[in-house]
Amino acid sequence: MSFAVGVLLLAIVTAMACALPGVFVVLRRSSMLVDAIGHAVLPGIVIGYALTRDLGSPLLILGAALAGLVVVLGAEWLGRTGLLTGDSPQGLIFPALFAAGVIAVTLNFGNVHLDTHAVLVGDLNLAAFEQWIVGGVSFGPTYLYVMLAVLAGNIAFIAIMYRHLTVTTFDPGFASSIGIRTGAVQTAFMFLVSVTVTAAFHASGAILVLALVVVPAATAHLLSRRLPATLLLAVVIAAGGAAAGFGLAYVLDAATSAGMAVFYGLLFAVALAIVKVRERRRHRQRPTVAGPSSQLPHPHGLHPHRG
Template sequence: MSFLLGTTLLAIVTALACALPGAFVVLRRNSMLVEGIAHAVLPGIVVGFALTHDLNSPWLIFGAALAGLLVVLSNEWLIRTGLLIGDAPQGLVFPALFAGGVILLSLDLSHVHLHTEVILVGDLNLAAFRQLVVNDVSIGPRYLYVMLCVLAVNIAFIAALYPKLKITTFDPEFAATLGLRTQLLNTAFMFLVSVTVVAAFHAAGALLVISLLVVPAATAHLISHRLSVMLGLTAAFAVVGTLSGFWIAYVLNAATSAGIALFYGVMFVAVAFADKLATKLRRKRRVEVDKSAQGTKPAVSEAKQLDRSRSKNKPQVAE
């Protein structure tokens, strides 16, 4: 497999692996929590590397994901204390963990030589560098297969728990009354998000992995009214956005994830505008219909008409 093709495939698989759980992240209002997770995994990765000496080790991914989970659990705990308001609980722990990671790196105890830019935005080419060779034939970057595993796990998790994820996302209290272990499901899901974030760290870094998770799902959310449709559109936007962003980064010789993040943003704005325009046209048409109706009927009866239409499923009161 050529290097360019391998790298492109790695980018697409990484984007898909992030975007699918991202749909639930957006709906659960956990977007900025991903920002926290992505920062918090840094000390996990540094410590994990000191122990395993292999950035691709599954143990490292697992251990670093635990650090990400720490942000999720501490956020829930801080909210429960009732002593803090707003979104502050999400913003208190991760800077400290990230600062710890930066200090550990500077002390150079673990001999990880991660360049600042790699920490923040990743380096796809570096991740794609080591090829998997079978019978003297390169079958693409080794890391592509790691990301394929993560993607498979994510798809399997979502497929297996789809109804439960749906109901706990939509109405957690109702789900709890049904006897669903909402807390357990939430923790398991956020752990999976953490694993995905760590796995995507090489490709997207601590700062832009949140873009891969959140933006395709948000773009899809703008124009879909059903969860299944939203998931499909999320995947489509992820692929389109990744290919275009990849190309931008290639032309500008910039970090791939930066190109993707920028293009994702532009794509979101474009879809939002298109959707607004469509709504405006629809409303305009409706107002015109309204006006013609108003012209033919006296204003007084209109209020009553509205009442009638509001209570159309109920027996009418004699007037």
């Protein structure tokens, strides 16, 4: 497998692995929490690297993901004290963790080979550097198989926990009344997100991993009304956008993740336009069907959003 193809595949698999849990992240209103996790795993990665000396080590990924949980559980705890307002708890924790990580990187703690630029946007080429070669034949980057394993883990988790996830997402009150431990489901799910974010860190960095998790999922959410369709659409958008974003970044000689973020933004804008045009058309058709009621409330007024 040629190097460029390996990098492209890595980008696509990473995007799919991120977009899948992203659908639930968007529906559970946890998008900015993923931003916090993306920043918080940095010190975990630095310490993990000092211990394992292997950026693809499963031990490192699981260990660093715990740092992501620090921000999730820490913010919950701070919020529960009642001493802070609004969304500030997570905003207090993640910059501190990230700052500690950046300082560790600049001091070259444990000889971690990251520069601060790669911390922000990742370095896909570096991640794809190590190839898996059997009998002289390259099977692509080793890291591709790490990401495939994460993707498989996400699919398995969502398939097994599907009912629990959906009911705690759409009606947490009902979920706890039928005996589902919503807190435990939330923690388990956020750990899964944290693992995914950590694994994707090398491909996308601390900030743009948020684009991979949220934007394809949000685009799919705009376009579809049913959860299975949203999941499928999110994965398709993620894969397509990854390939196109890879091309964009390749042409500009820029970080792949930046290209992907911008292309996802374009896809989102297109989806937004489609939805708006559809809405307007429905508006225009309605008076002919329902008589002279051009003052019908906006569809959003008729169907309040869930939750």
